[in-house]
Amino acid sequence: MRWEELDQEPCSVARALAVVGDRWTLIILRDCFLGVRRFDQFESRLGITRHVLTDRLKKLVENDVLTKVPYQEKPLREEYRLTEKGLALHPVIMSLVHWGNTYMTDERGVPLVHIHKTCGHRMAPVTTCSKCGEEVTARDVRVEVGPNWGRTARDLIPNRASGQQTK
Amino acid sequence: MRWEELDQEPCSVARALAVVGDRWTLIILRDCFLGVRRFDQFESRLGITRHVLTDRLKKLVENDVLTKVPYQEKPLREEYRLTEKGLALHPVIMSLVHWGNTYMTDERGVPLVHIHKTCGHRMAPVTTCSKCGEEVTARDVRVEVGPNWGRTARDLIPNRASGQQTK
């Protein structure tokens, strides 16, 4: 499989990564969530080459993660803003931050902290079950093939003949 | 900035992405969470080139996301298993799946579903606040510079002089 075919894979991770899975895209989105909107702001904060930045922003717009909205005419200048689809990536960024905070900090500690506006406290994201509301970890979930995928894609899940689970 | 310097950035997203942020790593990890452990299984399921697979697995081991454990000697064969650090990436994968399920499915619907073992239901991951337990969305969080980063890194957060937020 080559990278460009990834969005046709019968797997939501693969399809999501077809959009946000390259080296720079999620860092660009991190900056979007911090309020960055303009080409030159991205460039100077990220140290990314203009060429790559142009390309990534274009792809994010094509995939409806960002939109271009004009903030002046004469000359026309547009800024990039998160769409609802883009905002929906927030949990992904939050979990990455949390993982980085937990496992990758140096002696100076956590660079940025999240404050929950509603309750006013410093917070960490906790992943919970939409049904019962309890916290969910890797060991608490099982994966099944979706209802319409019966025989076409049983091999989405590797066989577990050898008996063990992700442990 | 070039890619290899990313792990020194004062940002947990950047540091996390220095480990898992390339085109293939998160897909490899998806398979790990599904129970895949061996080189040739990864290769045939992913269609990745052996060269890249070797490299990514090695980096994941170096970063303590996976460990190699022998499953036979003569000849020595090892399989790759998630460490605790690796298991801690589960929320990232879950959120990606959820986002892909929400925005990237085709007419056949969701390929894989998560079942919460504890309550037995099909579930979606919900991100909540570790302090108050309520659901958290992009609009509910504010970011602040960490306690030890005062003046060295105020520019971690772009100035919001122009007034608006990620909206």
Add this chain to the structure above:
DNA sequence: ATAGTCAGTTCCTTTTTGGAACCTGTCAAG
């Protein structure tokens, strides 16, 4: 008239992938 800003393009070099073939150690069959 000169300099500066923003959002790109163009051109060229260096890295990273993709693809296929080859290597190494061990067993198993004929």
Add this chain to the structure above:
DNA sequence: CTTGACAGGTTCCAAAAAGGAACTGACTAT
């Protein structure tokens, strides 16, 4: 005891992507 298979790589080369720097175009400010 030669041939094949298997697992897990490594080597080689061409193609694609990224890095770096300079250039463009439509303005605006001095």
